[in-house]
Amino acid sequence: MTETVLLVGGGGREHAIARAVADDCALYACASNRNPGIRRLAEGFESIDETDAEAVADYATDVGADLAVIGPESALAAGVADALDDAGVYAFGPRAAEARLETDKAYQREFMEEASIPGCPDYAVFDDTEAACDYIDAADGDLAVKPAGLTGGKGVKVIGDQVTAEEAKAYLRDSGYDRVVLEERLVGEEFTVQAFVANGDVRTTPAVQDHKRAYEGDEGPNTGGMGSYSDTGRSLPFMDDGDYEAAVDVLEAVVDALPDYKGVLYGQFMLTDAGPKVVEFNARFGDPEAMNALPVLDTPFVDVLTAARDGSALPELAFSGEATVCKYAVPDGYPVDPDAGARIAVDEESVGDALLYYASVDERDDGLYTTTSRSFAVVGRGDSIAAAERQAEDGLSAAGDGLRIRHDVGTADLVERRIEHIDELRE
Numbered sequence: 001m002t003e004t005v006l007l008v009g010g011g012g013r014e015h016a017i018a019r020a021v022a023d024d025c026a027l028y029a030c031a032s033n034r035n036p037g038i039r040r041l042a043e044g045f046e047s048i049d050e051t052d053a054e055a056v057a058d059y060a061t062d063v064g065a066d067l068a069v070i071g072p073e074s075a076l077a078a079g080v081a082d083a084l085d086d087a088g089v090y091a092f093g094p095r096a097a098e099a100r101l102e103t104d105k106a107y108q109r110e111f112m113e114e115a116s117i118p119g120c121p122d123y124a125v126f127d128d129t130e131a132a133c134d135y136i137d138a139a140d141g142d143l144a145v146k147p148a149g150l151t152g153g154k155g156v157k158v159i160g161d162q163v164t165a166e167e168a169k170a171y172l173r174d175s176g177y178d179r180v181v182l183e184e185r186l187v188g189e190e191f192t193v194q195a196f197v198a199n200g201d202v203r204t205t206p207a208v209q210d211h212k213r214a215y216e217g218d219e220g221p222n223t224g225g226m227g228s229y230s231d232t233g234r235s236l237p238f239m240d241d242g243d244y245e246a247a248v249d250v251l252e253a254v255v256d257a258l259p260d261y262k263g264v265l266y267g268q269f270m271l272t273d274a275g276p277k278v279v280e281f282n283a284r285f286g287d288p289e290a291m292n293a294l295p296v297l298d299t300p301f302v303d304v305l306t307a308a309r310d311g312s313a314l315p316e317l318a319f320s321g322e323a324t325v326c327k328y329a330v331p332d333g334y335p336v337d338p339d340a341g342a343r344i345a346v347d348e349e350s351v352g353d354a355l356l357y358y359a360s361v362d363e364r365d366d367g368l369y370t371t372t373s374r375s376f377a378v379v380g381r382g383d384s385i386a387a388a389e390r391q392a393e394d395g396l397s398a399a400g401d402g403l404r405i406r407h408d409v410g411t412a413d414l415v416e417r418r419i420e421h422i423d424e425l426r427e
């Protein structure tokens, strides 16, 4: 039987999900922007705000969806999974209560402590800005300053890395967040492990390293992620298999404590001299990390979704064994002052063997326009990170003017620096 699947969201991550399922189902999609990649793969596309839970559930019912996949965290926070479940459409994505793991960073840490999840840094939660500033003054060592709510990955400031203690206090006083988490600054290399979760099962995908800083050499402000790479096996060149297994143990411990969790569970880890520590959990695929994991997944993703819905054991996952390198093209000025509403050209012919994923662009009658977020990504695959990087760079000749790219993602130099960093920490 052909399943009818509704995809919620219109970014690069969702284009990757669309491509992973389109051949094996009847795909419908809704998002606030018109993503041309998703639109072409879908039998129907409706412009709906991803956070309008009722409108999404109505559309799912109208198209006769058997199940739904939810891409963005904003939709999870708005209760889109709850609305779909209540309308009788199985949502592969946690209900708002479980998505708090991502949407409330104070809850995330308290949950980890109560459930004895390994890898939790020392932390404190504040509802009062001046008390938080006093804590910064008294701190013995550097801290990460995190607004408790969603900030698109751009709200965290790390003292001793991006800001001084004085700047962090000014940031808190200016922004007036209701709740903030202050936690021990973790030092090391970051990596992500994403797992498919349902019916108590956890199936993990290869580790990925994202690049959050806007500019080459890890300079500049944090972004949603400028690009990412994965290796031919499960772990990354600066990790050993034990580090990957420790990350999997953390994800499994979370699911033991939240047995009703369903959807993607994303663990962001810092590999420190004391092993992996948890930077955060997300309740959905990463963007760009979905574009590393899904193109190398040989198991049909629809089989994962239907097993999840049917209450069956999730299939064991098979991967192609290729390395991947993903690089985003973003509007000039992103993330601080993005040039939104600019018309851009993407020459699809010159992408070659690389994969092209459209992201936060808007397709109009007369062409493609930027929004305030990332425009499109190119993913190279190969039998090494170096080969995948070359393919991605070749594909990037598709990018016209008005776009910026971090060309250093996945290069041999950058990967070597990550390895040296961990070697130094572990000496």
Ligand code: AMP
Binding pocket: 121, 144, 146, 153, 154, 156, 157, 158, 183, 184, 185, 186, 187, 190, 212, 222, 268, 279, 280
């Ligand atoms: P988050 O939104 O929690 O993922 O934080 C965004 C980024 O801030 C992370 O990817 C890290 O680079 C950095 N960060 C968050 N928490 C910490 C921490 N405890 N120590 C060091 N860096 C952190």
Ligand code: GLY
Binding pocket: 153, 210, 224, 225, 282, 285, 286, 287, 288, 289
């Ligand atoms: N790439 C980081 C995220 O999706 O949150």
